[in-house]
Amino acid sequence: MTNDAARADGALTIEPPVGLLAELTHRCPLQCLYCSNPLELDRASAELPTEMWLDIFRQAAELGILQLHLSGGEPTARKDLERLVAGASGAGLYTNLITAGVSLSSERVHALAAAGLDHVQVSLQDTTEDGSAAVSKYRDGLGRKLAAAAAVREAGLALTVNAPVHRLNLDRLPDMIDLAVSLGADRLEVAHVQYHGWALHNRAALMPTREQVERSTEVVSAARNRLRGVLAIDFVVPDYYAVRPKPCMGGWGRRFMVVTPAGKILPCHAAQSIPGLDFDSVRDRSLHDAWFRGSTFQAFRGTAWMKTPCRSCPQREIDFGGCRCQAFALTQDAANADPVCALSAHHAHLAELLARTPDARNVPKAYRSPRPSSAGETFRSPVMKTSNEGPRAEVTDET
Numbered sequence: 001m002t003n004d005a006a007r008a009d010g011a012l013t014i015e016p017p018v019g020l021l022a023e024l025t026h027r028c029p030l031q032c033l034y035c036s037n038p039l040e041l042d043r044a045s046a047e048l049p050t051e052m053w054l055d056i057f058r059q060a061a062e063l064g065i066l067q068l069h070l071s072g073g074e075p076t077a078r079k080d081l082e083r084l085v086a087g088a089s090g091a092g093l094y095t096n097l098i099t100a101g102v103s104l105s106s107e108r109v110h111a112l113a114a115a116g117l118d119h120v121q122v123s124l125q126d127t128t129e130d131g132s133a134a135v136s137k138y139r140d141g142l143g144r145k146l147a148a149a150a151a152v153r154e155a156g157l158a159l160t161v162n163a164p165v166h167r168l169n170l171d172r173l174p175d176m177i178d179l180a181v182s183l184g185a186d187r188l189e190v191a192h193v194q195y196h197g198w199a200l201h202n203r204a205a206l207m208p209t210r211e212q213v214e215r216s217t218e219v220v221s222a223a224r225n226r227l228r229g230v231l232a233i234d235f236v237v238p239d240y241y242a243v244r245p246k247p248c249m250g251g252w253g254r255r256f257m258v259v260t261p262a263g264k265i266l267p268c269h270a271a272q273s274i275p276g277l278d279f280d281s282v283r284d285r286s287l288h289d290a291w292f293r294g295s296t297f298q299a300f301r302g303t304a305w306m307k308t309p310c311r312s313c314p315q316r317e318i319d320f321g322g323c324r325c326q327a328f329a330l331t332q333d334a335a336n337a338d339p340v341c342a343l344s345a346h347h348a349h350l351a352e353l354l355a356r357t358p359d360a361r362n363v364p365k366a367y368r369s370p371r372p373s374s375a376g377e378t379f380r381s382p383v384m385k386t387s388n389e390g391p392r393a394e395v396t397d398e399t
Ligand code: SF4
Pocket: 244, 245, 309, 310, 311, 313, 314, 315, 316, 317, 319, 320, 321, 322, 337, 338, 341, 342, 343, 344
């Protein structure tokens, strides 16, 4: 069914999505404490083959999607990445590679550029090797990342540095900004960790203090003034310290689709944390059909599903009640207002959580697995103490 036909038969008045996040693989050499991948990773043998991804990209372009974000895990773990980029670019999609950078050689950057890649986003765990390893359990990764970022600029591709920040690294934010400038990045994303997946698991270790949050806001504000015309800085403030939520994903089923390594079609990367949703698969449903008619996309689309206080709130078509996954994680009901909202009956719970935030040095941490278990079973990392714990420093990532 075409977009026009979908509207003509009254399927929905919703517009097509603007972006597709293609999680090509859950394999990754890093084990970040805040990884946004689900606790249960898709194993390599379940990953979609090349031809299926190429078909998905054609479907995405026909659906009206403009931007394709190639993510993971670590997308460069896919040996067919150049073919995938060429197919997406040929379909007319703007292609953005989201990578940790540690396994991205200069040769591969140039091959990807030749295949039509438009933009690269390199994640930064910290500005020191020790700090990076404390977050990712990957030794000597920073030098590799810097080399990859330099290769991106040399190949003439647009570069964004993604710096997820949290309690362990936030005090080094000024150094991160300087590093992004020295790399010649076009944009720096300073994104406070969102508490889904592994980050939710490690929330006690990652949650910044209020003083850190206030200082980071001042640092970003001053840097934006100082670096106008040199470096654009995006700043994602930490939810838990806010009084109104963000319109997560621009609103459920309004702007984005996610396809998992095994082919599930999701409204957001964390949607599988909400029980009871019936996810379509690219193996038996088109992107178009899933978007316009799939029950998962309609579950929290618009405002009809809302409860009090969202139902009658003047903000309801601005923030769409915040994040559904966070509402479920904190209240066990995905249809509740995001507790970040001060109008939520559960908001006081967040303040209690923050008040109980312990000294991060003494909090056990759980690192994700570098890959799903070879036995094909879902993997859960043991909670472990590490010698890298301490008030050292910084950064989150989102590969
Ligand atoms: Fe947003 Fe709901 Fe809070 Fe209103 S009550 S501001 S719609 S989360």
